Amino acid sequence: MTNVVRTTCPYCGVGCGVKAQSTENGFQISGDEQHTANFGRLCVKGAALGETLGLEGRLLHPEINGERVEWETALDETARRLQGIIDEFGPKAVAFYASGQLLTEDYYAGNKLMKGFIGAGNIDTNSRLCMSSAVVGYKRAFGADFVPCSYEDLEQTDLVVLVGSNAAWAHPVLYQRLVKAKQQRPNMKVVVIDPRRTATCDIADLHLALRPGTDAALFVGLLNVLPPPEPNAFDGQTAALEIAANWTLEKTADFCQLDSADVQTFWHWFAQANRAMTLYTMGINQSSSGSDKCNAIINVHLASGKIGRDGCGPFSLTGQPNAMGGREVGGLANQLACHMNFEPADIARLGRFWGSERIAETPGLMAVELFEAIGRGEVKAVWIMGTNPLVSLPDSSHVAQALANCPLVIVSDVVRETDTSRFATVKFPALAWGEKNGTVTNSERRISRQRAFLPAPGEARADWWIISQIAQRLGYGEAFNWQHSHEIFCEHAALSGYENNGTRAFDISGLATLDREQYDALEPVRWPVTSTINSTFKSWRANGKFQLLPVEPALPQANADHYYPLILNSGRIRDQWHTMTRTGNVPRLMQHISMPFLEIHPQDAKRYGVTQNSLVRVASRSGGVVAKVLISANQLPGNVFAPMHWNQQFARKGQINGLIKSVCDPHSGQPESKQTAVRIQRWQPAWQGEIFAREDIAFADDIQWWKQATSGVQHFLCAADSNAQVWIETLATGRGWQLQTACGNGEFYHVLAWQNGELQLAFYSANVWPEISAAAVVAAFEQAPPTATERHRLLAGKTAGTAVDTGATVCSCFGVGEKTIRAAIASGCKSVGQLGEKLRCGTNCGSCIPELKALLK
Template sequence: MNSVVRTTCPYCGVGCGVEARPAENGGYEITGDKHHPANFGRLCVKGAALGETLGLDGRLLYPEVGGERVSWDAALDETANRLQAIINEFGPKAVAFYASGQLLTEDYYAANKLMKGFIGAGNIDTNSRLCMSSAVVGYKRAFGADFVPCSYEDLEQTDLVILVGSNAAWAHPVLYQRLAQVKKLRPQMKVVVIDPRRTATCDIADLHLALRPGSDAALFVGLLNILQPSLAINSFDGQNAALEIAAEWSLEKCADFCQLESAAVQTFWQWFTQANRAMTLYTMGINQSSSGSDKCNAIINVHLASGKIGRGGCGPFSLTGQPNAMGGREVGGLANQLACHMNFEPADIARLGRFWGSERIAETPGLMAVELFEAIGRGEVKAVWIMGTNPVVSLPDNSRVAQALARCPLVIVSDVVCETDTSRFASVKFPALAWGEKNGTVTNSERRISRQRAFLPAPGEARADWWMVAQIARRLGYREAFDWQHPQQIFSEHAALSGYENNGTRAFDISNLAYMTSEQYDALEPVRWPVSGDAHSSFKSWRENGKFQLLPVEPVLPQAKVDHYYPLILNSGRIRDQWHTMTRTGSVPRLMQHITMPIMEIHPRDAKRYGVTHEGLVRVASRSGGMVAKVRVSESQLPGNVFVPMHWNQQFARKGQINSLVASVCDPHSGQPESKQTAVRIQRWQPAWCGEIFARVAIAFGEEFHWWKQATPGVHHFLCAADSDAKAWIETLAAGRGWQLQTACGDGQFHHVLAWYHGELQLAFYSANGWQDISAAAVLSAFEQAPTTASERHRLLAGKAPDTQPDTGATVCSCFGVGEKTILAAIAGGCRSVAQLGEKLRCGTNCGSCIPELKALLK
């Protein structure tokens, strides 16, 4: 393909448009699509690095059964036969699908249709259960439908933005930069951030409420009490019960419950009541809670009660975490819903049966994510098809998830990556298409449908997920219902179903798109549903015959409780440059430069109390499991709380998985896990040595080692630490290879080794009592071209860059590879603002995610 291809970013739910064009080096240049209304050309660092994820290293390219490569026909026949045997013996509920917000809508639709429509059980759920299912419950209870009543354009019109449980600066950076630009142009607009941590998002905040973890609902229940006098009698269903509870939440009670100053809470309430237009943006900090659904409804309640909804610049806005979490919601990808926002009600079940021509429609909801894998562990579910996700990393209490899959008779994994924590349990592996090879649609947080277009050929024997589902369905006897030849046919069927016997009774309706030709589908521009009418009028009009609902919400604290043995609360979340379980971003070198290994942020007071030091190592343990992380002492943390990122898996770290600590505690309504609060203890770990190793050969680590893989092309590169003898380990590694070793030791304080073979560098190893500042760029350069002089070799042995190569320091701006020392030098040279730094070094001029750090350095 030689022309520019317009497609959509595969990361967060902002849904940015991107353009892919052939590059001179043979790869592809990825840039933002200036015409896409979600981003208007802006990309975050992850999106800008998409061109670096297109290689085939580590790809799953051929079907496998029992670890052996087979033909597609053999793999599909074997899978269908085993599925049919399980259904015949144990019934349809013994089969389950576990899907992903990484799937395209067409893939999702096919999987849901097969599971709920023809196998006849509700057991299809998705990793989106882990990020936004509480928001779905909140919207459905309040509006009668899963309808997000906001758009990105509303940010330009609002007077007050509340970000609650959302570090949008890192998790939704393009949307955050859009908000930051609005704040710059209209400084009178107020921004409130409600979060226990002081995150990068607070950079534009007029007010930061660092509340007690999990206490968010009280702020909004108390606000509802303030709004009570302005409400007419019986304006909403459930109004009396909701207001009766709210009346008990005075300013003093709310402040005490949230552990905030009364004046700060009062300021927030006054800003909300005085603002003509207000928006509340919320995500995992609200949703990932044992009371997440109620927290969502507490937020929605105040927007309904104040009338700040259904018009420009207003509304409760749930930001989705994945590129097609919304699309999954549309097609019935959650176990407790049917396709096109239909429910498990007799009329909807019958309607779906008529449309699909099936008498086997599931009549009851299926198992939600956590309970699904518990059922696998108990042996009730005998077969599971896992599509494009990594539940052994992402689900809570993941050691039990691994044990469950190890006992499951049939585990089918369709993925793009050959080796994941989950795929090692696979009986069958199907090679899926990756981003750049896929063709279909996705829906972003504001309900905007965009095309994801292929610009790369399918490698090996990789196939679309919908194709795999259709092939299995045909082998199970349902050929006519799955006789698709192109994703456009699936989309048209999905769109037609959205309008089938609808007549305005269901909010989701894209039936105007049902009769597109293939050419029109290929050319489809981004479009927001409902397709007819503007967003706000559609929201108000579709419920003309009914009332919205105020939900009575009694604020409660998380189920996690500290005690003498587990005295700290652990919060988990995302970091700026990584994505989910790192199967894509972990392979990009520049995305591993900002934060190179799992960190644990802790307040200085707690660091002193528990004897941990900045940059040192710490063991973190809960009642479920443990991990090792690097300490980052920060005033951004509340005392009594620590933060650890969620991304690392067993392919990138030993003992780096956050979800080994998190218990399987879920919201009773949404099934979403309480991933934000876990009681833990910490213990300083002072290993015999910490080090960094670079090698041409594969490295084998023993159980006594902790290691963290670094993405480095052509070289095996790890950070590592152990209590064993470093010298003995290196000598064992070098034995019998004919290497010449060049060594430097310093009274037991450090041990450095370079290994040479015929003049080429084979290994570079640097260990010491603590972490050293090693110039990785200089070491990697030496692997490509060995230093020629003795002085250059000695500098390399010391881990230092040549005199001609400047030391840039830790990476701050990943977009342009600008290091901390370079930035500090520019500041010392006269740069006094972010704009001046950007003009001189380019840092902060692309995605803007590093701007808060630039401001901190300027201070």
């Protein structure tokens, strides 16, 4: 019997295969060479999955109002309160908010309960925040949410256009596959369309740093210069071409604030390429006109015939591991299960299959409007599953107010303390990755198994089990009497083919008869999977024709003005995932970028008087954050960028979505998270510093802090206007600590706190960020009582013993720091390859290669 379990990564939508091998010291995580999504390659987050398997901070038992209760009590009380709300206010007074982190089986159970038996459409998902515009685009063009591309197409195309996608950081394994394809086929062209110069531009033959939010114009103008399709080849063709005719080269270049020659080059390359692909993600979708942007992209592929052939097509890259699976089961509020719609025939069909007369007849509330309805008191119970909307939704202060006033907030999660769970009436302990058993679907429609290799800890249970237990208590037991995820999957597969006969693109009915053993052994497979119906994209037609959508390019709704003169773009960084509940606690994933930052162009930095690594307050009409300044010419003047990951568990004031207004695309309901008007103000605190402690630290209310994941010690960056000495002495009072201090004319203040010869706390502050060796300080907490000389070196924050200061981490996969890399370059390494041979940096996920190239320069 093998001790290796093949499973699937729980991070982005690439859907990489992972192997978990049992060892004496736990589990060794590696890439699955047999999985066609990654062929053994993993990014740094995937490679660090083994470091997320601990139980510290886990929610392990049901709770009501913060008190541990038995499962029966939690389930009975929750069902009783849900039923009471439904009886008094109707089914639309309750809602579910799910997540692309759920398995398909979990999603299916939640959708079935809400739309099939409670009888309201109010189940939506955090995928609304990332992929719903792409869904609208595909459905309007093809009549179905059918992604017409595969990863293999990247290796066969002549032109790749990446628009609104920093794939090098957000989808690293897929990006490295593209890098390899370009190396093997040097004539392949790569165009990157993005206001920022990101790591993805490393392989770009052309970077179009356009005015933020103007992407649609590039594709509408491109449609204008392409040879027109045959008359009546597509529905909507005449109107789409009439609008495009107005978008000349000059008008497009002016609207996008680009050089006409660069726009013309892009158009020429696309028109001349025999095969072309456009890869797009949040930069397109997260817009008040995101659906139209998606259709502008799809239009040029349809009109040029660069679709339905190898190496061709508009390819939306999903952000989460199972955003696609959620779309399949009806996890979005404006769709029914298995890609069915709120139409009489589909409603009746679903009722027959589920044996229910309570099928929802109208769409439910989409994410942003759902929480607005909670705030108005119209929705009185919400069940939040596997997501953290207090961090990910826009205008988060209003979301917090809504949940604070909601009579019943149910949270199913793996982490006990999140920004969202502090508002929970009921907490259900869910299974985490490594414990869950089911399926996910990646960006290319490939269904893969997530298999369990760990036992369920404490009293944690599968999400589908929790949902089915509530359903049974609400009186729907017969329809939810599952004993295993295999039964749910087979029911889902059977529904996909029920009365289908090729009328719906999503069909996996060929998997409906899998027995338990076959389900357990299921290899990755792309849908459709049927026994009789040929429903590939090449053969798929809805209503006889595909459709060109008339698209009139529109600017973002956010406008800079005198009070808020900068446009903020938000996004991801390389080593963190979503709201950091998993990755934020892994020390090596916090080494590359350790705190929220604001990237700003040198001209704007000079204008506002901010310098590299200084602190800045960023404010919009909705909220404010504090961040560290990163000055970079990669940013356009007048624009700034900040990462969206930090939350109240990792920073006092770092929640970037609190700045963003709840402005949504009218078709998809997706928020415009990419453009927000802000102002900045330099903050020069009285001191800035780092603190290390054995135990939890009580911060004074006026201290800004940023948590640093560090093994064996509490570690924070912090800053304040108040007196640091008063705060530290207050911490030490009554604890019997002996303080050893050093200070210099008010310019710095260092403290070591000792008790029985053991280090309890180390604090270093100065007018600017103090230069210390964090590795030396952390090592001191683990070592035997130091000598007097070692104490003095430690008080200075200097390296002692075997601790080595390697500088800021560049390669997180192998922990290679900037100082180490610079030393290798000085000793003769002249290329990325030579650095890789000497230090291993750049040889795993490849995400650090652009930074290695910059250091080599």
